[in-house]
Amino acid sequence: MHPDPNRPPLSPSTIAVTAGRPSGAGAPLNHPIVMASNFREGGEYTRTHGTETWAALEEAVGALEGGRAVSFASGMAAASAIVYALAPKVVVAPTVSYMGVRALLSEHQAVGHIEVRAVDITDTVAVAAAAQGADVVWVETPTNPTMETADLAAIGAAAASAGARMVVDSTFATPLGQQPLAHGAAIVLHSGTKFIGGHSDLLIGLCVTGDDAVYDRLIAARTYQGGTPGSLEAFLALRGLRTLPVRLAAMERNAITLVERLRAHPGVAEVRYPGHGAMMAVIVRGGAAGADAVCAGVQIVVPATSLGGVESTIERRQKYAGDAHVDPGLLRFSVGIEDVDDLWADLAANLPTQQEIRRDPRQAMSSSRIAGVDSSP
Numbered sequence: 001m002h003p004d005p006n007r008p009p010l011s012p013s014t015i016a017v018t019a020g021r022p023s024g025a026g027a028p029l030n031h032p033i034v035m036a037s038n039f040r041e042g043g044e045y046t047r048t049h050g051t052e053t054w055a056a057l058e059e060a061v062g063a064l065e066g067g068r069a070v071s072f073a074s075g076m077a078a079a080s081a082i083v084y085a086l087a088p089k090v091v092v093a094p095t096v097s098y099m100g101v102r103a104l105l106s107e108h109q110a111v112g113h114i115e116v117r118a119v120d121i122t123d124t125v126a127v128a129a130a131a132q133g134a135d136v137v138w139v140e141t142p143t144n145p146t147m148e149t150a151d152l153a154a155i156g157a158a159a160a161s162a163g164a165r166m167v168v169d170s171t172f173a174t175p176l177g178q179q180p181l182a183h184g185a186a187i188v189l190h191s192g193t194k195f196i197g198g199h200s201d202l203l204i205g206l207c208v209t210g211d212d213a214v215y216d217r218l219i220a221a222r223t224y225q226g227g228t229p230g231s232l233e234a235f236l237a238l239r240g241l242r243t244l245p246v247r248l249a250a251m252e253r254n255a256i257t258l259v260e261r262l263r264a265h266p267g268v269a270e271v272r273y274p275g276h277g278a279m280m281a282v283i284v285r286g287g288a289a290g291a292d293a294v295c296a297g298v299q300i301v302v303p304a305t306s307l308g309g310v311e312s313t314i315e316r317r318q319k320y321a322g323d324a325h326v327d328p329g330l331l332r333f334s335v336g337i338e339d340v341d342d343l344w345a346d347l348a349a350n351l352p353t354q355q356e357i358r359r360d361p362r363q364a365m366s367s368s369r370i371a372g373v374d375s376s377p
Helices: 012-018 052-065 075-086 099-110 124-131 152-162 212-225 231-242 244-263 287-297 340-348 354-359
Strands: 068-072 090-094 115-119 136-140 165-169 185-191 205-209 268-272 279-284 313-316 330-334
Touching: 012 052, 012 231, 012 244, 052 068, 052 205, 052 231, 068 075, 068 212, 075 099, 075 165, 075 185, 075 205, 075 212, 090 099, 090 124, 099 115, 099 136, 115 124, 124 136, 124 152, 136 152, 152 165, 185 212, 205 212, 231 244, 244 268, 244 279, 244 340, 279 287, 287 313, 287 330
Parallel strands: 090 115, 090 136, 136 165, 165 185
Antiparallel strands: 068 205, 185 205, 268 279, 279 330, 313 330
C-alpha cells in the first residue's frame, strides 16, 4: 500500500493494518506463505532475493518506523547483522541491557574485533563522554530487565557530534512507543519474537534504517551470514503486527492499573514502569526467596523467560549469570491482555503479606541494587 501524498498521514494503527498488503483486483488480502528456496528461470534464490512474505512484513514494519526494514531469523541474528553491517571498532554499550547482545559484544571484544565501553545508558553525560572516538553508540530503552529509560534525543545528538552511529534496541517500546530514527538512529532493532509477533509462537528479528547505504549493508549481512527468516515465521509476524495497536493498548491499560496496585502493596519494595507500554520491573520484598515464591505460586501469570505475548509472563532475572548484577528480588513482568482483576488476584495471592513481613524482619527490608556490572552474558 502506498498512501496518497495529497492526503493527511495515516495513523500508526491504520498503517499496522494496511501496510504490506497486495493490491489489485483479485489479489489476496494477505501475501501467501511462500514456501520456496528457489524460483523458475529468473535466477532468484530465497537467501539472496527474499520472498513476497518477507517483503510484506518488511514494508509494514518499515512504514511504522519511518524507514526500510530487513528481516532476520531472530533478534540475535539481527543484532549480529548490525555488527557485521557497521563494522565498528569501538562500541559504547549499556551496562544493563539484554544479556544476549552484551554477550555478542563481549565475544567480539574477547577476540580483538572491537572495544566495548560499558556505560549507564541513563547517564547522558557519561554516554556523551564515552562516544568520543567511538564508532557506534548502542542504546536500549527501556532497558531489559530494569526498565530504565535513556534520553534518545540527547544521546542521538551526542553520537552525531562525536561522529558515531546510534543503534537503538526498541523491542520493549515497539514501533508504536518511540521513533528512534527521528532522533538520529542509524538502525532500530526489534526482536519481533516479542510484541510484533505477539503470540509466543515464532522467532524473528528486524532492523530498520533510513540510510540506503546501511540498508545495503544489512542485506549483505543477511545474505552472507545466512540469518534468513522462515516463511511461516514472517507470515505469522505480519499477522501479529496487524493487531499490535489493539493488543498494546489493552496491555498498557492493564499495566497502568497493576502498577498502581503493586506500588500500594506492602510486599512490593519498588515498581519501575516508564509510563507506557506493557513491561515493568517489580522488586519484591524478601529478595530472591520472595520473588521465587511469587513465580512458584501464580496460576494465571506464566513463569517464562520470554515476553510480549498476549499472556502475562513473569521471571526473576537475577538467577541468570548474565543478569547477576540486578536486584535479586526483581521480577521482569510482561503484562498481557487477560482481565486485569484476575491478574491482580493472582499476584496479590502470592506477594508477601503484611503478617509475613512482621514475622520475618528481612522481608521488611527494601531490596537495593547491587553495585557493579557482571562481565558474563
